[in-house]
Amino acid sequence: MTATRPVPAPDFVGYPEVRRSVRALLDGRPGTGGHPVPACPEWTVADLLGHLTGIAERVLARHGGTPPPVPDEPLGVPALLDRWDDVGAEVDRRLAAAGGHSGEIMVMDAYTHELDLCAALGVPPAVEHAAWAPSFDVLVRGFSGSLAGRGLRPLRLRTTGGSAWTAGTGRPKAAMTAPAHDLYRALAGRRSHVQLAALDWSEAPGPWLPAFSWGPFVPPRQPGL
Structure with missing residues (x-):
């Protein structure tokens, strides 16, 4: 069969x-x-x-x-x-x-x-939404291009719920972990550099922070929502 x-x-x-x-x-x-x-x-x-x-x-x-x-x-x-x-x-x-x-x-x-x-x-987002997965895939691809375009090492993106994606080209040796909602908002330019750096990183996040500016997205100067 x-x-x-x-x-x-x-x-x-x-x-x-x-x-x-x-x-x-x-x-x-x-x-x-x-x-x-x-x-x-x-x-x-x-x-x-x-x-x-x-x-x-x-x-x-x-x-x-x-x-x-x-x-x-x-x-x-x-x-x-x-x-x-x-x-x-x-x-x-x-x-x-x-x-x-x-x-x-x-x-x-x-x-x-x-x-x-x-x-x-001030309304909590839906826990499950049909648009989350396809939208997140678009963001990961865009962020991957941003990493590659800047010559940055690939990064493993993880949710605290256990899901994971590789952004960039090659085998990642560094990882960033966050709740799914925060990870989405980070990739969509809704988290400041201070907020991004405060997420769970396996290495110092500084080299990767510029890559969060890509396409139409630019991290806010003040903490985002």
């Missing part, structure tokens, strides 16, 4: 769950549109939702869809959630029709901002 490999999950897995989670988070908290989001210092909650909706519209256009007309006036939180749901549902259908092999960066961005909203509103 020939063993069959498991079918890989579509790259956009978790995107509908992010939309549901963000709606649940904000539906029960009216009047939060102007609330600041510390992880995105220039944004309010409404700004963050506008960003998520705009990303979905660009992905839809890239896959042959037609985003809805740009509104004449800025939208409030309820209207932004509805618009994101409408566009996102069409994005889901088009990515599924294309075989599901696209959208991973969109999912990572959306899930990372869901965590930003949780931190801004």
Whole structure:
């Protein structure tokens, strides 16, 4: 008998769950549109939702869809959630029709901002989330490229729950260990150098700290959330 490999999950897995989670988070908290989001210092909650909706519209256009007309006036939180749901549902259908092999960066961005909203509103993030694993894989790949591009030694990334990944090229001899949520936030530029250095390192962390600035991510100067 020939063993069959498991079918890989579509790259956009978790995107509908992010939309549901963000709606649940904000539906029960009216009047939060102007609330600041510390992880995105220039944004309010409404700004963050506008960003998520705009990303979905660009992905839809890239896959042959037609985003809805740009509104004449800025939208409030309820209207932004509805618009994101409408566009996102069409994005889901088009990515599924294309075989599901696209959208991973969109999912990572959306899930990372869901965590930003949780931190801004003082709400604990979900213990389990369909977007966590694919988003984390994207972050590990980006961080790996940052290590390699700087000529830094590879690093073993470990959660306190026992999961592990290798970042960089080659066999790692050093490791960084943190709770899963903190490890995710560290790779997504939401932890300051002081916070990063305070994690559990097998060696002095200084050589690796510059690699946490990569792509759109830059560690905050003040402790992040």
